[in-house]
Amino acid sequence: MMPESPIRKLVPYAEDAKKKGIKVIHLNIGQPDIKTPxxxxxxxxxxxxxxxxxxxxxxxxxxxxxxxxxxxxxxxxxxxxxxxxxxxxxxxxxxxxxxxxxxxxxxxxxxxxxxxxxxxxxxxxxxxxxxxxxxxxxxxxxxxxxxxxxxxxxxxxxxxxxxxxxxxxxxxxxxxxxxxxxxxxxxxxxxxxxxxxxxxxxxxxxxxxxxxxxxxxxxxxxxxxxxxxxxxxxxxxxxxxxxxxxxxxxxxxxxxxxxxxxxxxxxxxxxLETPQTYFDEVITEYVSRRDILIEELSKVPGVKVANPKGAFYCIAELPVANADDFAQWLLENFEYEGETVMVAPAAGFYSTPGLGLNQIRIAYVLEKEKIVRAVRILQEALKAYNA
Missing domain, CATH: 3.40.640.10 (Type I PLP-dependent aspartate aminotransferase-like (Major domain))
Incomplete structure (x- = not known):
């Protein structure tokens, strides 16, 4: 049976949240916000x-x-x-x-x-x-x-x-x-x-x-x-x-x-004619985004995060039993000051059953201010979810 995408399967819940007037910050998909050359x-x-x-x-x-x-x-x-x-x-x-x-x-x-x-x-x-x-x-x-x-x-x-x-x-x-x-x-x-x-x-x-x-x-x-x-x-x-x-x-x-x-x-x-300066600027931007993401996540109680050395993703381990349930709950039942976040549950990135259940993938393809805001929302969500 063809497996569903762990990245895209939550889209209907995100759309419903937006219809309610909730702003959704997308940490779930690797769509860069960098301009095409x-x-x-x-x-x-x-x-x-x-x-x-x-x-x-x-x-x-x-x-x-x-x-x-x-x-x-x-x-x-x-x-x-x-x-x-x-x-x-x-x-x-x-x-x-x-x-x-x-x-x-x-x-x-x-x-x-x-x-x-x-x-x-x-x-x-x-x-x-x-x-x-x-x-x-x-x-x-x-x-x-x-x-x-x-x-x-x-x-x-x-x-x-x-x-x-x-x-x-x-x-x-x-x-x-x-x-x-x-x-x-x-x-x-x-x-x-x-x-x-x-x-x-x-x-x-x-x-x-x-x-x-x-x-x-x-x-x-x-x-x-x-x-x-x-x-x-x-x-x-x-x-x-x-x-x-x-x-x-x-x-x-x-x-x-x-x-x-x-x-x-x-x-x-x-x-292919894109100058090297384009990549230099992009890499500088992604490094600063990565650094701020890791710094902010490290402040959240119970969160463990790997430090990526390339691409623009990281895996974070959360103090929850099931990240799939948590990700859906974020979109269906939570908002902080009119906003919530969309994440990609990491279990779908494993083929061994039972692995990655408490992990999420975060794509740091957003401006640094949005990353800081998203982690703050995530921290408040974890408090509410585990209350």
Whole structure:
């Protein structure tokens, strides 16, 4: 059965709260409030296309050439034929799972993980095998021995998100190299969802699986313009691999859905001209938002929070028995000075039953003043809920 989204399932309750005149502060979804680069918007506004045609199934050659040049600037040596443009990173993940795994095959994923991996696996007939990372360890990579215990003849890949959604954890070069060793040893794939690559903080560099020599035939990278350029609605992502068989198989899926969106590819190609100053400013802003969020949450009695090193999410553990109930109660039965908050219960980011029941994911994609206000509301809500 296709699982529901832990992020979006509470939307009807939020809409009802708004109809009552309650202002809802959204901490539940990773929709940045950062402006989309003007160069991308102008590429659409100023376009003179008279027939909105299909593009090639693998994406326009011009865009893939420019994307390959972008990756080379990030120490990732690929060419256009190693790239398939997809309808968002979501489709790239579906293509990856479908290309390397048959029904009932297994993919090992450190949990908590991006909730839609559950949905993609269900759609692909793939079984997710979780390896647990813990808030006490800041969600660092579990010991390699824990991965080894889970590998069976049906294991086809290890999948990571780096930096992580929902944890904000940034895997170190050493952790990535450990994973590379284990996939080479067992002749399986390493899939890395790297859509947050630009959002690495505290002077730590993001290290891609595509940088590892000797891993070329085992590495599959997933990427997207959604977060990098604040272009979630463009729905443009890509699958990148130097493994020709993977690309050839994924192309069959791409052909079956005809082509990725033409206008969105034009915008995404133009976005590659975005200057580094854009990212410098965005990263500075997110770091300050993260710092104020962690500072404010640490003042709330009973709350434990992991310190994210990338992306724009964190996991917080609350003094409640069930965060799903609490999140719904926030929208149905609580307001503080006319406002409430919407959060994403974290249980939906786990596949192991019973884990994450008292955790929530917070997306710090709001202005700092709103973050401070949201945590204040959360603190008052916890008092009332536990009274």
């Amino acid at each position: 003007q160069v991308a918007l102008d590429a659409i506004k100023n376009n003179t296309i008279e027939v909105l045609e299909y593009s090639r199934s693998e994406g326009s050659e011009q865009y893939r050439e420019k994307l390959a040049a972008y990756y080379k600037n990030h120490n990732i040596d690929v060419v256009a034929k190693d790239i398939i443009i997809t309808t968002g990173g979501s489709e790239a993940l579906l293509f990856a799972m479908g290309s390397i795994a048959d029904a009932d095959d297994e993919i090992i994923i450190p949990e908590p993980f991006y909730a839609n991996y559950n949905g993609f696996a269900t759609a692909s007939g793939v079984k997710i095998v979780p390896v647990i990372s813990k808030i006490e360890d800041n969600f660092a990579l579990p010991a390699i021995e824990e991965f080894e215990k889970l590998i069976t003849p049906k294991t086809k890949a290890i999948l990571i998100c780096n930096p992580g959604n929902p944890t904000g954890y940034l895997y170190s070069k050493e952790e990535i190299e450990k994973l590379a060793q284990i996939v080479l040893k067992h002749d399986i794939f390493l899939i890395a969802d790297e859509v947050y690559r630009e959002f690495a903080y505290d002077g730590v560099k993001h290290y891609s699986i595509m940088e590892i020599e000797g891993l070329e035939q085992h590495a599959i990278m997933i990427d997207s313009v959604s977060k990098r350029y604040s272009m979630c609605g463009a729905r443009i992502g890509c699958l990148v691999s130097k493994n020709k068989e993977v690309i050839t198989t994924a192309l069959k899926y791409a052909q079956a859905r005809l082509s990725p969106p033409t206008y969105a590819q034009i915008a995404s190609e133009a976005a």
